[in-house]
Amino acid sequence: MTEALLAFFKALADESRLKIVGLLAQGERSVQELATLLDLKEPTVSHHLAILKAQGLVSARAEGTTRWHRLDVDVLEGLSRRVLESPETGSGAAEPETWDAKVLRGFVDAEGRLTTIPASRRKRGVVLRWLMTAFEPGRRYPESEVNVIIQSKHWDSATLRRELIGHRMLAREGGVYWRLPEAGWVEGGAATP
Amino acid sequence: MTEALLAFFKALADESRLKIVGLLAQGERSVQELATLLDLKEPTVSHHLAILKAQGLVSARAEGTTRWHRLDVDVLEGLSRRVLESPETGSGAAEPETWDAKVLRGFVDAEGRLTTIPASRRKRGVVLRWLMTAFEPGRRYPESEVNVIIQSKHWDSATLRRELIGHRMLAREGGVYWRLPEAGWVEGGAATP
DNA sequence: CTTCTAATTAGATGATTGTCGAATGACAAG
DNA sequence: CTTGTCATTCGACAATCATCTAATTAGAAG
Incomplete structure (x- = not known):
């Protein structure tokens, strides 16, 4: 269970990805726009988006060759709960x-x-x-x-x-x-x- | 404001540190115990604890030369909120x-x-x-x-x-x-x- | 079919950082 | 004061990962 949490935090533990999340919180964006706004190249942004998508934080909508990316807010709910519940629910006699x-x-x-x-x-x-x-x-x-x-x-x-x-x-x-x-x-x- | 969040996620984006948090969620632990339980050396654990303390996630209590570390749960509250509020509160006409x-x-x-x-x-x-x-x-x-x-x-x-x-x-x-x-x-x- | 643009994949490189051994600090006990 | 244990600091090494360029895929439009 600690596995999934780790991947999740790693996904958000990067400056560029945090900024992407911030921008997507305001509305949809294309790879190109994000690259320009963050002063990064498109491949880099694609890479970051792939990681965020793997965590279910971002999803995409195709329109021609352009892909509009949106933030999926639901995944952020109950975060602190997951952190504390990670190493078994029982407070543990087997400790x-x-x-x-x-x-x-x-x-x-x-x-x-x-x-x-x-x-x-x-x-x-x-x-x-x-x-x-x-x-x-x-x-x-x-x-x-x-x-x-x-x-x-x-x-x-x-x-x-x-x-x-x-x-x-x-x-x-x-x-x-x-x-x-x-x-x-x-x-x-x-x-x- | 994205600065503080970044440091916070980085603090939790490490397998060893996540395990430490998990162990401390069950009760107080010394550096030595943590090192043994995680198969790490004491210096490494000290390093991790320093990072977690810098984020206010962990605090210590001295007892002789031993230091008992506890988890400060409060900091985890309202995490998802902070993520979404990070890049200004306004949904922005200046966008x-x-x-x-x-x-x-x-x-x-x-x-x-x-x-x-x-x-x-x-x-x-x-x-x-x-x-x-x-x-x-x-x-x-x-x-x-x-x-x-x-x-x-x-x-x-x-x-x-x-x-x-x-x-x-x-x-x-x-x-x-x-x-x-x-x-x-x-x-x-x-x-x- | 050819051309153009948006996006992804692949490979390489450089910076960040987790880990360790050695040295040092701090504190209790004889 | 000396000894021994718990802990931290320092410096070095190695692995991870963000970023780039170049090449490739996928639509759209002539």
Whole structure:
């Protein structure tokens, strides 16, 4: 849907075409007249008219070899509405998902392994949340098992384990780890000094 | 007034910017998020946002180093109206004048002499009407005087004299010429074989 | 059929501008 | 003060597109 809008704005995003629309708003004009009034050559005007016609903004009427062009005003109605409605009508529950998906696609390869740990706070949060899906809620893990699980995604288990704890996703007590409820997961998390 | 409109359409006549508007229509976004969602680099997004801000379409709110951008919907209101109102509100009695002036500027030099006889029917009509201003209504001219008057504008008095008669601007009877009333001046006129 | 004019199509060129990498600025945290 | 992240600015490159000339199509009129 954004496709059609783009073409429409491109059609009007040119000085010559805007002037043509302005002139046609006053009445019919031939290619020749437009060319003279705009200080352009006929082929140029023809080109512009073709673009405006493609958007349904202009239509032509033949009279001998001359073609009289008129403005079709209807197409301009409800313009702002179309702009705001373009990216789906729903205000969207499927909205934050897209951002996460994009981030993961950038940092997780085809085999499901983490290629790089994101430097950006926000993106690191996304990756860590994704990492946590490997841990079951309620279950208790010895450190060795935590490392094995993390290493199945990325070699640097030490750093990632520290990050998970900093973000309040994982908790530790006496060498035993367990997954914390998502409600407590923190945005900023621990720094990486 | 067409200036501002042009900038406005140019701002929206880009795929990336249209997508940004679409995303911001759903809620606030940071530069980073937009860059990820659109598969663009941050500098590019910054550039686009600057353009949208210049048109009052987007405004920003700072939160730490992050800037949350929101869409300002008001600017989109009454868009089609602005397009049609751009080239003056008046539907214009000063309208055909402009076309004639442009044509004359193209065929009459600084000294007020006709450089070329227009090949185009319509333009030739304009030039001939202009030529007729050298003749007083009601007065009768011998052919020699007609030639002198025309030659003060262009060397080829024979052709022009024939054209003036063909267009029903000048009349002849028994070697005497006189100006006809403008009401009878014909559009197509005689061909030039 | 030939000539003339109005308009379009085709191809080439030049200006505009979207995009990126590198450098810089700004701000929070240790 | 130093470090790290989010953002902007700068300069350069590449793709898009408006414009032109030349050639072609389509009517109209001799």
